Amino acid sequence: MPTTLELQELLRGAALRVTRPRVAVLTAVHALPHADTDSIIGAVRRELPDVSHQAVYDCLHALTAARLVRRIQPSGSVARYESRVGDNHHHVICRSCGLIADVDCAIGHAPCLTASDDHGFVVDEAEVIYWGLCADCSTARSS
Amino acid sequence: MPTTLELQELLRGAALRVTRPRVAVLTAVHALPHADTDSIIGAVRRELPDVSHQAVYDCLHALTAARLVRRIQPSGSVARYESRVGDNHHHVICRSCGLIADVDCAIGHAPCLTASDDHGFVVDEAEVIYWGLCADCSTARSS
DNA sequence: CCGCAATCTTGACTGATTCCAGAAAACAGG
DNA sequence: CCTGTTTTCTGGAATCAGTCAAGATTGCGG
Numbered sequence: 001m002p003t004t005l006e007l008q009e010l011l012r013g014a015a016l017r018v019t020r021p022r023v024a025v026l027t028a029v030h031a032l033p034h035a036d037t038d039s040i041i042g043a044v045r046r047e048l049p050d051v052s053h054q055a056v057y058d059c060l061h062a063l064t065a066a067r068l069v070r071r072i073q074p075s076g077s078v079a080r081y082e083s084r085v086g087d088n089h090h091h092v093i094c095r096s097c098g099l100i101a102d103v104d105c106a107i108g109h110a111p112c113l114t115a116s117d118d119h120g121f122v123v124d125e126a127e128v129i130y131w132g133l134c135a136d137c138s139t140a141r142s143s
Numbered sequence: 144m145p146t147t148l149e150l151q152e153l154l155r156g157a158a159l160r161v162t163r164p165r166v167a168v169l170t171a172v173h174a175l176p177h178a179d180t181d182s183i184i185g186a187v188r189r190e191l192p193d194v195s196h197q198a199v200y201d202c203l204h205a206l207t208a209a210r211l212v213r214r215i216q217p218s219g220s221v222a223r224y225e226s227r228v229g230d231n232h233h234h235v236i237c238r239s240c241g242l243i244a245d246v247d248c249a250i251g252h253a254p255c256l257t258a259s260d261d262h263g264f265v266v267d268e269a270e271v272i273y274w275g276l277c278a279d280c281s282t283a284r285s286s
Numbered sequence: 287c288c289g290c291a292a293t294c295t296t297g298a299c300t301g302a303t304t305c306c307a308g309a310a311a312a313c314a315g316g
Numbered sequence: 317c318c319t320g321t322t323t324t325c326t327g328g329a330a331t332c333a334g335t336c337a338a339g340a341t342t343g344c345g346g
Binding site: 037053057078 | 332333334335336342343344
């Protein structure tokens with residue numbers, strides 16, 4: 001969990017102005033992995049009650065563009081954000097309760113980046129989502 | 144491209160009633176790979192001008208539940224539907240123009256289904272999305 | 287300390303998708 | 317072929333995430 005100072009350095013390093021809402025949004029994303037926008041707005045307002053939802057959307061877009069956070073959006077879910085960036089990890093998602101967990105790729109560092117036929121595409125990222133049931137839901141269902 | 148009769152058989156085989164809108168929706172999904180809902184509504188209405196958008200949504204849900212079509216929803220895009228099901232293929236998506244193409248998995252028949260640490264999840268499907276630039280956009284950009 | 291932009295606020299708006307209740311159509315048995 | 321039951325379709329209204337626009341603020345380099 002980075003300190004406020006470290007987060008400010010992150011922002012400066014990305015050539016972004018350091019504003020209270022941005023620090024609060026960054027803090028929230030670090031504190032709540034895979035949170036949706038609503039949860040982030042809630043967390044931000046616990047510190048700065050008067051931040052508009054618009055500001056949170058703007059911050060999230062700016063942070064995403066600067067690669068300080070990553071946006072993920074599994075089918076049937078609203079946008080979610082996470083702070084782990086640049087380490088090429090993937091996600092397991094529970095079909096029943098929506099729980100999301102991180103997984104490091106089984107194949108290696110830059111996994112699956114080779115499609116068998118790339119149709120002329122220049123591929124720069126492979127995103128993998130594993131669908132299934134989390135431990136709790138799977139137990140609940142089989143009993 | 145299956146005939147209308149074959150599509151009707153598909154519906155019957157899935158224990159779904161054979162209705163004109165359903166056949167039209169199935170036809171549209173087969174004819175327009177990766178089409179969004181609007182395009183499908185348009186295609187359906189070319190044959191049956193009076194179908195409501197609600198009926199199309201219902202059909203798509205019913206067909207999805209019956210596994211006759213597959214719903215895909217990449218980040219930042221509306222829901223799209225495709226007719227290839229059960230053959231474990233994946234998608235390349237162009238970041239610039241949104242073009243979607245099919246790719247067979249490079250690793251084999253049931254690829255990537257093994258996460259390195261599954262967190263107790265029972266995984267039943269791995270979905271892979273390759274992000275990049277399609278041939279056209281990549282040419283346009285480098286020139 | 288100044289001034290320029292970038293950023294934030296407010297509030298309305300869009301567009302995709304869903305919900306609801308009544309009307310209509312399809313399958314099964316007679 | 318005909319009726320009843322069940323499922324589907326229609327049309328309209330509601331919801332919800334996310335976006336737009338204009339004006340007020342604020343961070344930051346000089």
